[in-house]
Amino acid sequence: MLFTYVIGGFGAWAAALMLLIAVQGDSLNRGGLARSALGFALLGAGMVTSGVAERAARWPLLVLALTAVVGTAVIYRALRPLVGARPVAITRLALEIGVPSLALLLAWFAGPRSFALTFHALCLAVSLGITWTMRRALVAPRNAAEAAVAVTLLVYACSWIVALDAAIRHDGPEHRHLLYVEAPLLAAYAVLYALLPLLVGALVLNLANAQLHYRLRRYADIDELTGLLTRRALLERAAAWQADVLARGRLPAVLLLDVDHFKPINDTHGHERGDEVLRAVSGRLRGTLRTGTALARWGGEEFLVLLDASDMEEAGAAAERMRSAVGGTPFRFGESRLSVTASIGVAAWAAGDDFTNAVAEADTALYSAKRAGRDQAHVAEPA
Secondary structure, three states, X not given: OHHHHHHHHHHHHHHHHHHHHHHHHOOOOHHHHHHHHHHHHHHHHHHHHHHHOOOOOOHHHHHHHHHHHHHHHHHHHHHHHHHOOOOOOHHHHHHHHHHHHHHHHHHHHHOHHHHHHHHHHHHHHXXXXXXXXXXXXXXXXXXXXXHHHHHHHHHHHHHHHHHHHHHHHOOOOOOOOOOOOOHHHHHHHHHHHHXXXXXXXXXXXXXXXXXXXXXXXXXXXXXXXXXOEOHHHHHHHHHHHHHHHHHOOOEEEEEEEEEOOXXXXXXXXXXXXXXXXXXXXXHHHHHHOOOOOEXXXXXXXXXXXXXXXXXXXXXXXXXXXXHHHHHOOOEEEOXXXXXXXXXXXXXXXXXXXXXXXXXXXXXXXHHHHHHOOOOOEEEOOOO
């Protein structure tokens, strides 16, 4: 069992090394990965120390217990943001580490049995806390890595229930490895604690990579300034959207909106105010559309809408509501007020027609509205 602790310690250090390497390429999860690496490093130090120290010495038991509780608590708190849980303040983390450490030290001086029971009770409490934090990942995981981490830590919590029961029932001398389960089960624990650090480290790394992929995908799909779809994201879903609308006997329509005289706004009031205008326009446009309607920042000060309409008259009425929402009331930025208008072009996206042709027709109608004096919505003439 003590040799298994040595192997498990090196496994924990290997897990810490993997996470430190991952830190170099993952700025989004850098804090959580670095803290997880620290927790595994502490855990490995305690396991190796307990495995290689002089057999007659008792102090390695205290080192093993302290590093197991502290390291597991650090890993637990580092995992929280990776599974969508709210991170905790550093003061709370210090309290969660300080109180169990003090309890272990007091139990150490109280005698072997008090120490063993305190250690097992603390490990069970920490592992149950981890399981509770991971409850969403157990019920509805976002990916396989998250599910694997949650199940692994649930198994870890269950192992401490059995271990605590064995410690309570034990009536004999203190065990050097701090586990009091019977010999057949002890072998299973040896394998579990040897493999668990490396397994959890690999799963945390996979989970961080999955979360990084999700965030990068989201950055590619969502415009950072306005929170709307990007041009690329809208293009990816346009064909499927048209097929669905046509299958329901409705009319797919493309609405292209351009903020009037936007360059003078930037030149006169500055680009920061220009960004505020685009964000405010985005908010008003969203307020006029049904939930789920595809609205994208098409480029610069242009916005594009994929509208599910009954006919072109309904599409034109929607465009008019959008135009009125943008230009009907001046925007307020602190104490200043700024009047902004928009021109809109509307075109049908006929079955069998290419999306670029529909956008081109909407663009032609948009420039027709601009030539007519701006702050207007024009519907493209049917071909």
